[in-house]
Amino acid sequence: MDLGRTQRLIVKALETGEDVDRGEMLEYLRPRLVLWATSRLSPGLRAKLEPDDVAQEALMAVHRSLGGFQGNNHKAFLAWVFKIAENRIRDLADHFGAQKRQKIQPLTFSQTPPSTVIARTEEVQKVAQALELLPEDYSEVIRLRRFEELSVAEIAELKGKSANAVRILYCRALKALKLALHEEGGSA
Amino acid sequence: MKHPGPDPAPRDNMTEEQLEHLLAEALEDYHRTKARGERPDDEAFRSRLGDAYGEFMELVAAETLIDQAIEPAGDESHLPLAWGAYTLLREIARGAAGVVYEAIHRKLGRKVALKVLRTGVDTDANARERFHREAKALAHVKHDHIVEIYEFGEIDGRPYYAMSLVDGPSLMQLEKSGKRPEPRDLCRGLAGVADALATLHAEGIIHRDVKPQNIIVGEDGRYMLADFGLARSAMSETMTQSGDALGTPLYMSPEQMLGDRKAIEARTDIYGLGASMYQLLTGVPPFKTDNLHALMRMILKERPVSPRRLLPELPKDCSDIALQCLEKARKDRYATAAALRDDLLAFAEDEPVRADPVGPVKRGLRLIGAHPALSAAAALLLGVGMWALLRPPSDVPLTLKSKVELVELEVKLEGVDGDYRPAADRVTYQVRPHQTYRAHVRAAEPGYEPEVETIEVGETGQTVQVVLIATQTSTLARKVGADLYREPLDLRKRESEKVHRGMTRASEDPPSFEPYLPRGPVAATHAGSWAVLLDGDLAVKDVYPKGAWLVFYVDGERIHAEPFPEPDDVSTRGRLPAAAAARLTPGVRCTWGLAGAKNAQPDERFRATFEVASAQVEKPLAPQLARIEALVAKTDADQQGPDRSAVGANLRAEAYFRAGLYASALAEIQPLLDADLEASFAAEDEGRELDQSTLRSSQYLIRLKELSILALFPSAKERLRTLVWNDLQMRDQTLFTTEEWEAFRLRQKK
Numbered sequence: 001m002d003l004g005r006t007q008r009l010i011v012k013a014l015e016t017g018e019d020v021d022r023g024e025m026l027e028y029l030r031p032r033l034v035l036w037a038t039s040r041l042s043p044g045l046r047a048k049l050e051p052d053d054v055a056q057e058a059l060m061a062v063h064r065s066l067g068g069f070q071g072n073n074h075k076a077f078l079a080w081v082f083k084i085a086e087n088r089i090r091d092l093a094d095h096f097g098a099q100k101r102q103k104i105q106p107l108t109f110s111q112t113p114p115s116t117v118i119a120r121t122e123e124v125q126k127v128a129q130a131l132e133l134l135p136e137d138y139s140e141v142i143r144l145r146r147f148e149e150l151s152v153a154e155i156a157e158l159k160g161k162s163a164n165a166v167r168i169l170y171c172r173a174l175k176a177l178k179l180a181l182h183e184e185g186g187s188a
Numbered sequence: 189m190k191h192p193g194p195d196p197a198p199r200d201n202m203t204e205e206q207l208e209h210l211l212a213e214a215l216e217d218y219h220r221t222k223a224r225g226e227r228p229d230d231e232a233f234r235s236r237l238g239d240a241y242g243e244f245m246e247l248v249a250a251e252t253l254i255d256q257a258i259e260p261a262g263d264e265s266h267l268p269l270a271w272g273a274y275t276l277l278r279e280i281a282r283g284a285a286g287v288v289y290e291a292i293h294r295k296l297g298r299k300v301a302l303k304v305l306r307t308g309v310d311t312d313a314n315a316r317e318r319f320h321r322e323a324k325a326l327a328h329v330k331h332d333h334i335v336e337i338y339e340f341g342e343i344d345g346r347p348y349y350a351m352s353l354v355d356g357p358s359l360m361q362l363e364k365s366g367k368r369p370e371p372r373d374l375c376r377g378l379a380g381v382a383d384a385l386a387t388l389h390a391e392g393i394i395h396r397d398v399k400p401q402n403i404i405v406g407e408d409g410r411y412m413l414a415d416f417g418l419a420r421s422a423m424s425e426t427m428t429q430s431g432d433a434l435g436t437p438l439y440m441s442p443e444q445m446l447g448d449r450k451a452i453e454a455r456t457d458i459y460g461l462g463a464s465m466y467q468l469l470t471g472v473p474p475f476k477t478d479n480l481h482a483l484m485r486m487i488l489k490e491r492p493v494s495p496r497r498l499l500p501e502l503p504k505d506c507s508d509i510a511l512q513c514l515e516k517a518r519k520d521r522y523a524t525a526a527a528l529r530d531d532l533l534a535f536a537e538d539e540p541v542r543a544d545p546v547g548p549v550k551r552g553l554r555l556i557g558a559h560p561a562l563s564a565a566a567a568l569l570l571g572v573g574m575w576a577l578l579r580p581p582s583d584v585p586l587t588l589k590s591k592v593e594l595v596e597l598e599v600k601l602e603g604v605d606g607d608y609r610p611a612a613d614r615v616t617y618q619v620r621p622h623q624t625y626r627a628h629v630r631a632a633e634p635g636y637e638p639e640v641e642t643i644e645v646g647e648t649g650q651t652v653q654v655v656l657i658a659t660q661t662s663t664l665a666r667k668v669g670a671d672l673y674r675e676p677l678d679l680r681k682r683e684s685e686k687v688h689r690g691m692t693r694a695s696e697d698p699p700s701f702e703p704y705l706p707r708g709p710v711a712a713t714h715a716g717s718w719a720v721l722l723d724g725d726l727a728v729k730d731v732y733p734k735g736a737w738l739v740f741y742v743d744g745e746r747i748h749a750e751p752f753p754e755p756d757d758v759s760t761r762g763r764l765p766a767a768a769a770a771r772l773t774p775g776v777r778c779t780w781g782l783a784g785a786k787n788a789q790p791d792e793r794f795r796a797t798f799e800v801a802s803a804q805v806e807k808p809l810a811p812q813l814a815r816i817e818a819l820v821a822k823t824d825a826d827q828q829g830p831d832r833s834a835v836g837a838n839l840r841a842e843a844y845f846r847a848g849l850y851a852s853a854l855a856e857i858q859p860l861l862d863a864d865l866e867a868s869f870a871a872e873d874e875g876r877e878l879d880q881s882t883l884r885s886s887q888y889l890i891r892l893k894e895l896s897i898l899a900l901f902p903s904a905k906e907r908l909r910t911l912v913w914n915d916l917q918m919r920d921q922t923l924f925t926t927e928e929w930e931a932f933r934l935r936q937k938k
Binding site for chain 1 (some may be wrong): 208209211212213216245247249250251253254255256257258534
């Protein structure tokens with residue numbers, strides 16, 4: 001896909017080792033992470049966690065450990081970001097698990113001060129709602145292909161499917177998403 | 189792009205599964221193509237998919253929607269995916285005035301590049317009309333090297349036009365991917381673009397944004413000119429995105445840099461083509477720096493490095509063509525795009541070219557032409573010396589003529605003079621014709637050095653003037669100068685910070701303007717505000733709430749109230765009525781402040797009491813004004829250059845500025861500025877070159893233009909003041925001796 005402005009900046013920064021505006025970079029990642037989390041959260045966790053909060057947590061973690069990132073390209077960067085995000089979800093899941101066992105009053109993310117949670121843009125909102133309507137495997141393939149930007153071959157290996165099957169699954173997912181978007185927003 | 193009706197692949201005999209395979213593979217190929225930075229060939233996809241093409245485009249549209257969500261394109265609100273008869277597929281480019289989308293006409297199934305005018309606050313009132321006019325004009329132009337306009341109109345109140353989507357990389361992409369064309373091929377290709385420009389110009393259309401990104405190389409190798417009507421307000425884009433490579437106007441001509449809309453004409457496009465050619469030849473733009481302001485200066489004043497210096501093997505003719513296009517003065521460029529086309533073709537065919545850019549020798553002689561800032565009036569303002577190098581066409585004597593001098597100058601002509609000699613009114617040399625001489629100039633007393641030390645004196649058929657600027661640099665003067673001007677320089681910094689931070693912030697944390705008090709008779713001070721009486725004018729600068737009133741009290745009695753004239757301005761100047769001014773005699777304590785309404789009490793934060801200063805405006809400047817008069821009287825009125833009144837006015841304006849008497853200074857310079865602007869507009873209207881020597885406020889004029897581009901300051905007054913602060917350091921002692929300054933400053937401190 002074509003690179004957007006911020007993405008170009010990040011790619012350039014990664015390649016040249018230049019400094020990039022962290023605030024801008026994190027905000028660039030935010031909608032992607034929100035949608036990613038929408039798709040990634042299991043229904044159980046989804047009841048407890050807001051994708052916005054997961055994205056916020058992940059962004060904070062990314063911010064903290066940005067200095068430790070060793071890669072020099074966009075793909076590696078995304079992989080790294082989503083690995084951090086995965087870890088955050090795991091931590092949060094553990095947190096809720098522990099909470100159940102120990103019955104400790106948790107600090108829930110919905111208590112995050114409103115100012116730190118940037119309102120979702122309309123587009124993100126729309127796509128998120130549509131994603132939530134999709135069956136799990138559709139949502140997943142879109143997540144892997146569009147948000148994590150894995151190649152078809154990579155997804156195929158990950159899921160133990162043939163590349164062809166992934167391709168077709170992806171097409172069906174897109175078609176379903178388009179339908180869901182229509183359901184959601186009327187005329188898209 | 190051609191649109192032959194493709195043979196739809198039969199679909200009836202295809203199973204649903206086969207169809208899915210077809211779509212999935214097509215989508216995958218689509219991505220592969222894009223990942224390589226190429227534009228997918230829609231025709232190929234269409235014929236490959238047949239009836240399924242629509243379905244395929246739906247998938248692409250769904251992806252576009254996701255991509256839009258995860259990578260917001262910018263401040264512009266997103267257009268709906270379906271827009272009028274079109275479906276927008278993706279954003280191709282975004283300019284200041286519009287956005288270009290790749291779109292598909294749903295009924296016709298035709299893929300187009302759709303240009304949509306932005307309708308934001310930054311769109312100027314005539315933009316819509318111009319956009320339409322241009323689209324209409326373009327729709328008539330058919331040219332092999334211009335992308336075809338299919339239709340234009342308005343959807344949801346937003347003007348757009350649709351044009352053919354040219355398959356192929358732009359010259360920029362070509363260059364970046366290392367596939368730089370060979371110079372002859374490049375010139376042959378660009379000749380087509382030049383021919384296209386000639387056609388456009390004949391229709392009265394100026395492209396305004398010719399750059400490598402806007403020249404697309406079609407499948408058949410043809411160079412196509414694309415992207416019209418977006419560059420109109422590129423300047424504002426530049427300003428909002430300073431430092432951002434996307435908005436950096438690397439290929440912009442000097443006249444565009446100056447924001448002089450009336451000066452933009454056919455030769456502006458010739459500059460753009462030259463800049464593109466330069467980039468493609470050398471791999472770098474003619475000028476490059478990270479700093480926008482520096483870039484502006486380079487484009488306005490510096491010559492590009494010759495392409496041959498970067499690429500020694502490049503033929504001189506080719507290099508000359510590019511340089512000729514990149515001349516600062518429009519008259520020095522190719523007169524028409526057709527002439528440029530002919531030269532490009534001539535080079536491509538190994539025939540002699542006519543390009544003859546200004547070389548170093550001529551450059552020395554053209555200082556004035558290329559640099560209006562250094563014209564006669566400027567020399568007077570700078571006050572050190574102005575020289576005329578007179579050389580009759582075939583005569584042997586070379587006359588150096590000193591025109592104005594506040595400091596004696598010495599001159600040495602290399603190979604003729606053994607040592608420097610005093611430069612009297614006229615110095616005449618016997619020199620050989622058709623020979624270039626180097627003249628060195630310096631100040632007779634220590635503490636000055638010329639900005640231009642060496643002038644190449646070559647042959648020329650006409651009288652030329654070369655202006656030299658000397659600046660004082662003695663240690664003592666530096667020390668005094670730094671001391672004197674530290675404050676005003678800080679003021680600039682503080683001001684621009686404030687402008688950027690916004691007024692709210694400033695009022696939370698009022699900056700102290702105490703050190704920045706003007707050097708005039710101070711009328712009022714207060715944290716974050718100052719006021720000064722100027723010839724009965726009142727200038728106020730403050731953190732200023734919207735709709736405020738300016739109120740004055742003497743002895744608890746309200747003597748005057750007036751509204752700020754422009755709600756969004758941060759400063760104003762008003763004349764006190766005679767009755768009120770009469771109350772403000774020296775020594776009287778006056779309270780002034782800003783109130784929310786006419787009859788309200790001034791806000792506590794914006795209230796200050798002051799003692800009306802006793803200094804009169806004329807008094808401290810008496811010696812300067814007398815000196816100026818003498819200088820003006822001495823100026824030979826027969827000489828080329830500004831007339832006496834202009835000389836006096838410029839000098840007086842300078843003196844007033846230096847004394848902090850801005851209103852007086854502005855009053856002196858304003859008529860000249862207005863007249864000069866008028867003259868430059870008139871010249872543009874009549875399509876002739878502006879005779880720089882007739883400009884009378886040149887120094888201020890050009891700086892004003894530059895600063896108005898920067899648009900950092902809300903009013904010309906502010907800009908003017910700032911630019912003068914800027915130059916003060918360089919011009920110490922021109923009008924004020926150190927002792928005078930010291931005395932002046934002491935008086936201020938009291």
